[in-house]
Amino acid sequence: MAEFLLYEQDGPVVTLTLNEPARRNPLTGNSAVADFLAAIDRIHADRSVRAVIVTGAGTAFSSGGDIKDMERQSSGALGGMQIRQEYRTGIQRLPLALYNLEVPVIAAVNGAAIGAGLDLACMCDIRIASEHAKFAESFVKLGIIPGDGGAWLLPRLIGLSRASELSFTGEVIGAQQAAEWGLVSRVVAAGELMATAKELAGRIAANPPHAVRLTKRLIREAMHTRLDTLLEMAAAFQSLSHQTADHREAVAAFLEKRAPVFHG
Template sequence: MSAVSFSKENGVAYITLNRPDKYNSFNREMALLLQQHLDTCATDDEIRCVYLTGAGKGFCSGQDLSEAMNPSPEDFERMVTEHYNATILRIRNIEKPVIAAVNGVAAGAGANIALACDIVLAAESASFIQAFSKIGLIPDSGGTWFLPRLVGLQRAAALMMTGDKVTAAEAVAMGMIYRAYADDQFEAETRKMAATLAQMPTKGLGLTKRLLNRTFEHGIEQQLDMEKEVQVQAGSSYDFREGVQAFLEKRKPVFKGK
């Protein structure tokens, strides 16, 4: 059984962390397989949306600690660099929407990998836990970058220092995630959103993501300049021409993601 399953359908790549007996905790095999599939998503023009979820009752419980017993500083560095940093950068650099469909507990690196995605959707029974403080570590996988931007510095500090569990409803209320669904509607609703995004103008969505990746490092003048530069690219796309033509003809556009 593969540690990560992969399929694609109607423009959506479905990636499932697949170690359900371990609550999809990361080992090296899983990390490298996930990165391979993300690389495929980045280069395959047929894929216009990425849907990341977990098998069984959990989304991802973070690092498999049985693979991290008594690590040397070099082992720690390799693990963070090759397993987690490399995964986060792939998620952010794919110029296509990436959905995290959080079906259960997302803890430690699992929570922060979810938060690195463009849109986070959760089942009502799911939860998010910055579990690092429980074992004397700091939040990695981009947690100290994403969480303060989503919920504010004070709340991020409290969640990281206490390791308190955040329910899906609480996560929506504090702006950590986009939406939560009843468990019996979760899969259908999250797949519906992925299917919708896969039919949208992928080039424009990817360029939007490029701008969002830079927004917190730019002043307003820099961001306006970048918007101008990127808008010219968007205006040169097939999907822009199709969108305008469909508007003028009062019909639904048929985007190709180009």
């Protein structure tokens, strides 16, 4: 069986590719969660990584939950508490790990991002869509709810009204509507998707890595904390940043009118 999550590194940029195209890259009923957790641990341990791209092989980004795995859960063979534990020790570990990864993550959405597949894209910091991409928070169509954090993630990205519309109807929207709603940053031609994502990752990776990581942490904390608390955190982060070699290099390069060279 082919490896589910391909890990490829080009300099400071890691690309993670969901690699089960025949089944449209599902996130359950396979090793997806374990593979993501292992990849995230590897990225945390490798300080040379400055940006991550997540994409899908084939025509889909991710179809979300595997329908055969849902059949197993609904068969009556499992008790409710057992299913609850499967979620807590399975797919629910993914949003906690990916959302809190210090390195910026770009979702290059090449095709359908459905159910948990849409939620996976929402766990990333930036979303770029191919013109062929489509999105659905489709859990209600199967008589279930967003079990992997979508009810928390989606309203924070597109607002309560639009998130409710997607969640209550389960209907599909296209790439252009996703851009209009702020779900994705931009829509590009299918053949340009990965080049665009890599170019953006390169621009992120060109900055001092400590500043990027701490900026991401501040943005994440700002989504659920008070202003005065965030300012205290910002003061602490800034005191660390002012003492780094990359900050001194940035100031010197600005004053000397030259390009900076950052080492991390």
